[in-house]
Amino acid sequence: MIIIGERINGMFKDIGQAVLEMDPKPLQEWAVKQQEAGANYLDINTGPNTDDQVTTMKWMVQVVQEVSDLPLCLDCTNFDAIEAGLEICKKPALINSCPADRPKIERVFPMAVKYNAKIIGLTMDAKGIPKNAENRIALAMELVAAADEYGLPMEDLFIDPLILPVNVAQEHAPEVLEAIKQTKLLANPAPKTVLGLSNVSQKAPDRPLINRTFLAMAMACGLDAVISDANDDALMATAATAEILLNQSVYCDSYVKVFKSK
Amino acid sequence: MAFEVIKERYMSKVNEVLLGATAENGGSRSHVLKVGGQTTLPYLHFEGEVPNKPIIAMEITDVEPTWPAPLKEMFKDVYNDPIAWAKKCVDEYKADLIYVVLNGADPDGANKSPEECTATVKSILKAVGVPLIVKGCGDEEKDNEVLGKVAEECAGENLMLGVAEQENYKSIAAACMVHKHSLIALSPLDINICKQLNILVNEMGLPLDRIMIDPMIGGLGYGIEYAYSIMERIRMGALQGDKMLSMPMICTVGYEAWRAKEAYSDGEEFQGWGEQSFRGPLWEAMTAATLIQAGADILLMRHPQAVKLVQKNITELMKSNKY
Numbered sequence: 001m002i003i004i005g006e007r008i009n010g011m012f013k014d015i016g017q018a019v020l021e022m023d024p025k026p027l028q029e030w031a032v033k034q035q036e037a038g039a040n041y042l043d044i045n046t047g048p049n050t051d052d053q054v055t056t057m058k059w060m061v062q063v064v065q066e067v068s069d070l071p072l073c074l075d076c077t078n079f080d081a082i083e084a085g086l087e088i089c090k091k092p093a094l095i096n097s098c099p100a101d102r103p104k105i106e107r108v109f110p111m112a113v114k115y116n117a118k119i120i121g122l123t124m125d126a127k128g129i130p131k132n133a134e135n136r137i138a139l140a141m142e143l144v145a146a147a148d149e150y151g152l153p154m155e156d157l158f159i160d161p162l163i164l165p166v167n168v169a170q171e172h173a174p175e176v177l178e179a180i181k182q183t184k185l186l187a188n189p190a191p192k193t194v195l196g197l198s199n200v201s202q203k204a205p206d207r208p209l210i211n212r213t214f215l216a217m218a219m220a221c222g223l224d225a226v227i228s229d230a231n232d233d234a235l236m237a238t239a240a241t242a243e244i245l246l247n248q249s250v251y252c253d254s255y256v257k258v259f260k261s262k
Numbered sequence: 263m264a265f266e267v268i269k270e271r272y273m274s275k276v277n278e279v280l281l282g283a284t285a286e287n288g289g290s291r292s293h294v295l296k297v298g299g300q301t302t303l304p305y306l307h308f309e310g311e312v313p314n315k316p317i318i319a320m321e322i323t324d325v326e327p328t329w330p331a332p333l334k335e336m337f338k339d340v341y342n343d344p345i346a347w348a349k350k351c352v353d354e355y356k357a358d359l360i361y362v363v364l365n366g367a368d369p370d371g372a373n374k375s376p377e378e379c380t381a382t383v384k385s386i387l388k389a390v391g392v393p394l395i396v397k398g399c400g401d402e403e404k405d406n407e408v409l410g411k412v413a414e415e416c417a418g419e420n421l422m423l424g425v426a427e428q429e430n431y432k433s434i435a436a437a438c439m440v441h442k443h444s445l446i447a448l449s450p451l452d453i454n455i456c457k458q459l460n461i462l463v464n465e466m467g468l469p470l471d472r473i474m475i476d477p478m479i480g481g482l483g484y485g486i487e488y489a490y491s492i493m494e495r496i497r498m499g500a501l502q503g504d505k506m507l508s509m510p511m512i513c514t515v516g517y518e519a520w521r522a523k524e525a526y527s528d529g530e531e532f533q534g535w536g537e538q539s540f541r542g543p544l545w546e547a548m549t550a551a552t553l554i555q556a557g558a559d560i561l562l563m564r565h566p567q568a569v570k571l572v573q574k575n576i577t578e579l580m581k582s583n584k585y
Contacts, residue, residue: 249499249504250453250454250457250495250499250504250507251454251457252454252455252457252458252461252506253454253458254458254461254462257461258457258461258505258506
């Protein structure tokens with residue numbers, strides 16, 4: 001399971017403030033903390049506090065790379081900002097994200113190929129997020145076709161079938177699970193699958209419980225990666241245990257510890 | 263349409279482990295040996311890299327062993343002299359390295375002191391230039407003393423010391439770490455314990471590239487298929503990025519092969535089996551050849567004729583089959 005640490009995001013108060021003041025410390029602290037907890041990628045989201053996304057993204061990438069050698073997941077709706085980040089990323093990055101929308105595909109896929117980056121492709125288009133698995137898969141197929149068209153290796157495409165908060169859109173969860181299963185059948189080699197996990201538990205009282213339960217269920221359906229709270233120990237232990245139970249890694253008594261250190 | 267070779271792309275590779283150290287690195291070996299480093303399954307040169315060939319360590323003991331006749335026949339002139347024995351293996355039989363089993367330390371046998379055992383190892387180091395693998399007698403307490411002493415006195419030589427087991431690894435792992443040697447981690451045909459032991463040893467501070475996996479084997483006809491499938495799984499783990507299974511593998515080929523009655527029986531009971539002097543070495547060679555296919559990196563062997571056959575087999579396997 002690929003863990004993408006979600007914490008360096010301008011939507012969080014401390015990071016939003018740091019972005020405003022150009023104070024590298026909170027970003028760097030979270031980079032180290034998430035890496036130590038077992039994150040494999042660090043998500044970098046500029047957040048709403050900046051007018052100049054390009055400059056902010058570059059600055060964020062720079063200060064995080066000063067303290068961590070993890071690859072980055074550049075999270076922004078402004079593709080110029082993402083490109084500015086890609087230019088200075090030391091390791092092949094993950095672009096977060098590209099919807100199944102032709103003009104955006106035409107902007108993002110060539111850029112990914114140019115910088116040897118991977119893409120998170122969202123199963124949504126200009127009309128929004130589909131209600132069922134079937135329509136999610138139709139959009140996933142467009143992204144798979146785009147990977148083929150632009151020469152992006154299929155393993156470098158991460159399909160995100162977009163989970164919605166369970167307290168307001170309960171009917172989406174089983175559709176997302178079905179979409180994960182079917183996405184793995186779209187090509188050979190199959191594209192990867194990813195979820196922005198924390199979204200499932202928005203505004204619910206026991207968020208970690210919902211997050212880790214859904215994670216285990218999604219992993220059983222073929223989930224490869226997750227954008228989540230790497231510092232939620234129970235969540236990480238759940239991911240480690242699900243890997244063992246799915247026979248994806250070899251059991252040993254210290255398997256949770258190994259999962260976090262790899 | 264052109265023929266397209268389907269190639270698997272693995273995300274990781276087997277660790278490279280060095281054996282021995284030359285003068286510039288604090289040892290006295292004439293050369294060092296390297297094993298591991300594969301980026302694909304055994305000998306699929308067309309798919310990935312197989313940078314280092316498997317190597318053969320010939321087994322000698324510090325006290326006269328009770329080995330079957332064909333082995334005794336080959337070594338009768340040196341059976342009582344580990345130094346001459348080691349030299350013979352290197353000079354005459356082209357052993358890549360020497361595997362010294364300190365059976366003399368056994369409290370129920372010759373009960374040699376740690377000092378005596380260390381002196382033997384040091385004389386062998388003087389007599390031959392190849393790297394050494396040194397194993398204890400099997401008595402945990404005594405081995406911890408003996409191997410601790412050997413490690414200390416031969417500091418810097420980068421010996422490969424064995425064996426660490428789940429219930430007894432701390433003392434030998436610490437000795438390897440402090441005095442710069444490598445370690446054989448033995449698990450009883452159990453991939454889960456294998457992985458756990460590597461973690462435990464690594465947690466003591468021994469780097470992963472100084473650990474060698476002994477998966478424990480069965481000889482041909484005596485459970486070799488269990489060893490084969492465990493070794494396959496270990497190697498797949500390594501290639502798929504499991505750092506705690508990424509070590510090269512070492513196999514006690516001679517020990518297991520010569521425990522089989524097909525090898526040790528002098529033939530009186532089994533007339534149809536043919537000459538033991540021919541049958542025994544073949545049994546050992548076939549055991550080795552099978553394990554090489556499963557990914558063995560170091561073969562601990564006994565009979566010179568078996569060694570010769572396996573050397574030939576290795577040369578063949580290392581020829582490129584790239585498309």
